[in-house]
Amino acid sequence: MATDTHPRKAGAGAAGPGLRRLLLDNGALTALVVLLLAMSLLSGDFLTTQNLLNVGVQAAVTAILAFGVTFVIVSAGIDLSVGSVAALSATVLAWSATSAGMPVVFAVLLAVATGIACGFVNGALVAYGKLPSFIATLAMLSIARGLSLVISQGSPIAFPDSVSNLGDTLGGWLPVPVLVMIAMGLITALVLARTYLGRSMYAIGGNEEAARLSGLRVKKQKLAIYALSGLFAAVAGIVLASRLTSAQPQAAQGYELDAIAAVVIGGASLAGGVGKASGTLIGALILAVLRNGLNLMSVSAFWQQVVIGVVIALAVLLDTLRRKAGSGAPSSAGSSAAGPGSPGSGRRGAMKAGLALVCVAAVIAAVTFFNSGSSGGNTRIGMSLSTLNNPFFVQMKAGAQAEAKAAGIDLTVTDAQNDASQQANQLQNFTSSGVDSVIVNPVDSDAVGPAVRGANDADIPVVAADRGVNKADTATLVASDNVAGGKLAAKALADKLGGKGSIVVLQGTAGTSASRERGAGFAAGIKAYPGIKVVATQPADFDRTKGLDVMTNLLQGHPGITGVFAENDEMALGAVKALGGKAGKSVSVVGFDGTPDGLKAVGAGTLYASVAQQPKELGKIAVRNAVRAAEDKKVAGTVKVPVKVVTRQNVADFS
Numbered sequence: 001m002a003t004d005t006h007p008r009k010a011g012a013g014a015a016g017p018g019l020r021r022l023l024l025d026n027g028a029l030t031a032l033v034v035l036l037l038a039m040s041l042l043s044g045d046f047l048t049t050q051n052l053l054n055v056g057v058q059a060a061v062t063a064i065l066a067f068g069v070t071f072v073i074v075s076a077g078i079d080l081s082v083g084s085v086a087a088l089s090a091t092v093l094a095w096s097a098t099s100a101g102m103p104v105v106f107a108v109l110l111a112v113a114t115g116i117a118c119g120f121v122n123g124a125l126v127a128y129g130k131l132p133s134f135i136a137t138l139a140m141l142s143i144a145r146g147l148s149l150v151i152s153q154g155s156p157i158a159f160p161d162s163v164s165n166l167g168d169t170l171g172g173w174l175p176v177p178v179l180v181m182i183a184m185g186l187i188t189a190l191v192l193a194r195t196y197l198g199r200s201m202y203a204i205g206g207n208e209e210a211a212r213l214s215g216l217r218v219k220k221q222k223l224a225i226y227a228l229s230g231l232f233a234a235v236a237g238i239v240l241a242s243r244l245t246s247a248q249p250q251a252a253q254g255y256e257l258d259a260i261a262a263v264v265i266g267g268a269s270l271a272g273g274v275g276k277a278s279g280t281l282i283g284a285l286i287l288a289v290l291r292n293g294l295n296l297m298s299v300s301a302f303w304q305q306v307v308i309g310v311v312i313a314l315a316v317l318l319d320t321l322r323r324k325a326g327s328g329a330p331s332s333a334g335s336s337a338a339g340p341g342s343p344g345s346g347r348r349g350a351m352k353a354g355l356a357l358v359c360v361a362a363v364i365a366a367v368t369f370f371n372s373g374s375s376g377g378n379t380r381i382g383m384s385l386s387t388l389n390n391p392f393f394v395q396m397k398a399g400a401q402a403e404a405k406a407a408g409i410d411l412t413v414t415d416a417q418n419d420a421s422q423q424a425n426q427l428q429n430f431t432s433s434g435v436d437s438v439i440v441n442p443v444d445s446d447a448v449g450p451a452v453r454g455a456n457d458a459d460i461p462v463v464a465a466d467r468g469v470n471k472a473d474t475a476t477l478v479a480s481d482n483v484a485g486g487k488l489a490a491k492a493l494a495d496k497l498g499g500k501g502s503i504v505v506l507q508g509t510a511g512t513s514a515s516r517e518r519g520a521g522f523a524a525g526i527k528a529y530p531g532i533k534v535v536a537t538q539p540a541d542f543d544r545t546k547g548l549d550v551m552t553n554l555l556q557g558h559p560g561i562t563g564v565f566a567e568n569d570e571m572a573l574g575a576v577k578a579l580g581g582k583a584g585k586s587v588s589v590v591g592f593d594g595t596p597d598g599l600k601a602v603g604a605g606t607l608y609a610s611v612a613q614q615p616k617e618l619g620k621i622a623v624r625n626a627v628r629a630a631e632d633k634k635v636a637g638t639v640k641v642p643v644k645v646v647t648r649q650n651v652a653d654f655s
Contacts, residue, residue, distance in 0.1 A: 028266050028282045035286060035311075039293035045433040046296055053175055054432050058425045059288035060177035061086075061240045065255055066262040066280045067188040068232025071225050073263050074192070076205040076272025077133035079229050081122060083255035084144035086237030087248065089115045091148045093238060094157035094247035104160050112234045118144055119230020123223035141256070148249040154510030154539075156246040156446055167242035167450065177239050181281075184235060189277035197224055205272025244420050244447035245471070249510060251420065258287060261312055286311070291422075295429040298412040302388070380410045381626050382430030383439040384423050386467075386512075388415040390542060390570065391595040392615045393441065396465070399619030400439070409627060418509060420447035427451035431458050436630035437475075439622050441465045445513050448472075461629035465622040466613075467513045475629035478622045478639045480613040482514055485592060485643045486521020490529075492609045492645045493563050493590045500531035501562035504554050506547055506575060507539040508567040515542075518567045518592055535561065540571045547574025555579070564589040569598030569610055576606045584608065594646055594654060602651045612646045612654055 040047040065082045072079045093111035096102040102110070118140055125136035169175050192198040200221045203211040212218045236255075241247045264270065265286055266279025290311055294304045383400055385393045397413050404411035412435075416423035420443040430438050431454050438455055442448040445468050452472035455462050461475040468477050493503065505522065508515030526532055535558050540546040547566060551574060555561070564579075564587060566572035572591030576583040583589055584605045591598050594612025601607035618641045625635050646654050 028279055028286070031265075031314075032282050032286050032289065035289050035293070039289060039296075043293060043296040043433075046293055048432065051292065051296070051429070051432040053173070053178070054425075054428045055285070055288045055292050056178040056181070057175045057243070057428070058292060059284045060175075060181040061236050061243075061252070061421065062255060062258045062262055062287060063181045063281055063284035064184045064232055064236040064239065065252075065259040066266075066284050067184050067277060068229035068236075069256075069259045070188060070263050070266075070268060070275050070277065070280045071191070071201055071228050072133070073260070073268050073270060074205050074272060074275040075201040075222065075225050076208065077126065077222075077225070078260070078270070079119075079122065079137045079226065080134065080256050081118065081137040081140035081144055082229060082233040082236070082259055083252035084141045084148070085115050085118045085230055085233040086240060086255065087251045087253075088118065088144040088148040088151075088237070089234035090159075090237035090241035090247040090251065091151050091157060091249055093163065094159050094241065095151050097160045097163070098157060104162050107160070108163065108238070111238060112231060115230040115232075115234025115237070116227050117230070119227040119233070120223060122230070123226030126226065127219040127222040145249075145253075149510055152247065152249040154249060155516065156248050156444055158446065159241050159245050159247055163238065164242050164245050166239055167245070177243065180235065180239055184232060185277050185281050188232075188280070191228070192275075192277060197221065197228075201225060202273055205274070207273075240421055243424060243450065244444075245450055246444070246446045248420050248444060248447060250418070253419065258284075262287060264316055265312060291425065292429055295412075295414055295426055296433050298410075300413075302415075304415075378408070378410070379437075379627060379630055380433075380435040381412070381437050381439060381623065381630070382426075382433075382435045383411060383413045383441075383465075383622075384416055384426045384430070385413065385441045386416050386423070386443045387418045389417070390568070391597065392568065392593040392613070395595065395615040396441070396619040396622075399616030400623045401619075402616075403620040403623040407623070407627065409623065411623065416443050418443055418512070420444045423448060424451040428454060431455045431460060434458075435460060437461045437463065437626040439463045439465050439626050440469065442467045442469055442513070445470045461626070463622055463626045463629060466615075466618060476625050476635045476637060476639055478618060478625060478641065480618065480641045480643045482517035483521035483524075485611040485613065486518040486523075487525035488521075488643065488645050489518075489565055489590050489592060489609070489611050490522045490525025492611075492647070493565055493588060494526065494529040494532055496588045496590075496608055497532060497563050499529050502533050502535045502558065502560060503563035503565060504536040504538070504551075504558060504561055505534055506550060506564065506566040506571040507537060508542040508571070510539055510541075512542075515539075515567055522565055522567075532563070540566070540574065542568045542570055544570040544574040544577075547571030548577050549574075551575040551578035562587055566591050569593045569595045569601075569607075572607055572610070573597060573601060576601060594644075599646060599651055599654055602646055602648060605648055609645050609647045612644050614641055614643075617641055 045051060069079050069082060089111040092114045093107050096110050097104050097107035122137050122140050125131045126133050166176050200216055203216060204218055204221060208218060240251055262283035263280050265283035268275030290308050294307060385397060387393055401411060414426045416426060423443050427440060428451055438460055440448060440462060448469055449471040452462050452469050456473050464474045464477045466479050507519055536554050538550050540550040564575045566575055569591035572589050575589055579587050588608040590608055591610040594610050598607060598610045602610055621639055625639060628635050
């Protein structure tokens with residue numbers, strides 16, 4: 001399944017023990033084997049058939065994207081658009097098969113054609129427009145993501161059942177995504193090793209000018225290369241949406257970086273001319289094994305990012321050392337060191353490679369020992385939060401951990417980073433490790449359904465926190481009412497403005513249920529005040545910096561506004577910064593969540609009000625109900641945590 005750009009020199013590495021040859025000739029594969037051994041020793045739940053199948057499923061989308069990126073990198077290019085193209089292709093399929101009423105077969109063909117078209121545009125910009133591939137594909141990243149949001153209107157679209165079967169299993173155990181990954185890998189290997197286009201990729205990557213002078217039509221070849229990358233991105237998007245049973249307009253964000261990392265870990269050179277399908281597959285598996293194993297070992301969500309980055313660097317370093325050792329470069333003149341290919345040179349290379357592998361295992365073991373995310377105890381609960389890049393969910397985590405510590409519960413908390421696919425992976429890992437119950441704060445209520453159904457099949461009770469789960473069974477929903485909170489925010493702002501004025505609304509991340517529900521509640525509540533006009537509505541992704549930038553821009557077009565509603569406190573605080581001296585005086589700002597920084601701003605008078613959800617209490621109640629569900633005790637179908645409007649008059653009660 002692999003092809004190298006140059007045949008190995010005769011005799012290179014022919015002598016010496018088998019272990020040395022393995023280390024020197026298969027750096028990425030050796031790193032994967034060591035990771036598998038380390039994970040199996042550190043976690044008793046890792047080396048099971050079900051969990052290894054989970055690893056395959058979790059690697060599938062990244063691997064398929066990476067196979068397409070391999071073509072581009074081998075030809076000395078880069079493709080940053082594959083994640084967005086995957087999301088756009090899936091959105092096109094879902095929209096055309098549902099809203100447009102198109103037969104599913106034609107919808108699939110249209111989705112694939114969309115991916116190819118995006119790749120073709122990338123190739124045209126690079127080959128004929130003379131744009132650097134980085135710039136051309138960066139532009140397509142933004143265009144494809146924007147089109148995905150335009151088509152879906154920022155909301156997930158249900159996927160056709162006939163296509164959703166791609167996310168299922170054959171015979172009840174063999175995952176279809178793994179089969180698709182293998183098929184796409186074989187196609188990649190065939191293209192690279194056995195086709196004129198594949199040989200052209202290596203020639204262009206090795207020396208583009210020499211390739212052109214030798215008669216290759218470089219421009220046309222680049223069109224085909226980027227179109228292939230777009231095709232693979234479309235397939236990856238369809239597989240991803242099939243797993244989630246819905247097309248998410250914000251899906252696959254950051255996946256282009258994982259795809260590039262997988263290709264480089266697998267031994268490809270960003271300078272071009274080097275790369276193979278088997279190496280890319282191994283690189284994708286290394287990333288999947290890391291994330292899966294670290295979840296199972298209860299490593300802190302924050303430390304997981306550190307470990308993954310370190311191991312990626314070490315894996316690439318290992319392959320670099322392997323290449324240097326294999327080349328047998330002699331030492332400086334006059335040195336008595338061994339010459340090219342000599343046993344001494346090979347031993348030094350093997351020692352360096354072995355040292356790198358030891359470092360990989362040591363980093364994982366150290367972080368696991370010192371930074372476990374568990375609380376220690378008998379009952380084991382897994383908790384997947386939509387994000388920990390938001391003070392509200394950080395407080396929810398703190399409340400859950402405090403309750404778990406007090407009750408002697410083993411609680412593992414993971415961060416989905418607002419990625420529905422990553423959250424599905426985390427829930428799969430919890431299920432395969434046999435936790436007693438699961439708490440999930442969904443990135444998206446529809447997308448989390450299949451993973452929760454997997455927990456249902458394993459008789460593991462699931463507690464939904466803050467947001468509900470669709471098309472699956474949950475023991476209870478512990479949540480505040482976002483719609484009711486939005487209505488309370490509308491009333492508070494309208495009362496402050498005396499029922500008259502012009503306001504702007506800062507929305508959260510498009511497609512998230514929290515943004516939809518809070519926005520719907522506010523829109524319904526503000527209708528009762530015809531004297532108030534909403535002059536602008538713009539997303540700021542629940543982020544303070546984006547709230548600052550968006551509010552600054554809106555003030556240029558609407559300098560006379562008298563009120564702002566932001567769907568969380570972070571955006572509200574960004575708006576306060578943009579308003580400067582107007583905040584709390586001529587312009588009233590209302591936020592949502594009741595975070596510590598938000599409450600301080602309320603006390604200072606710059607933020608008029610915040611709808612407080614008491615996230616710490618929500619986390620505590622979720623853990624209590626998860627324990628009761630694990631013990632087969634009766635729990636209420638819905639547990640509501642009260643929301644309250646916090647103003648300067650009552651902020652002391654919350655602080």
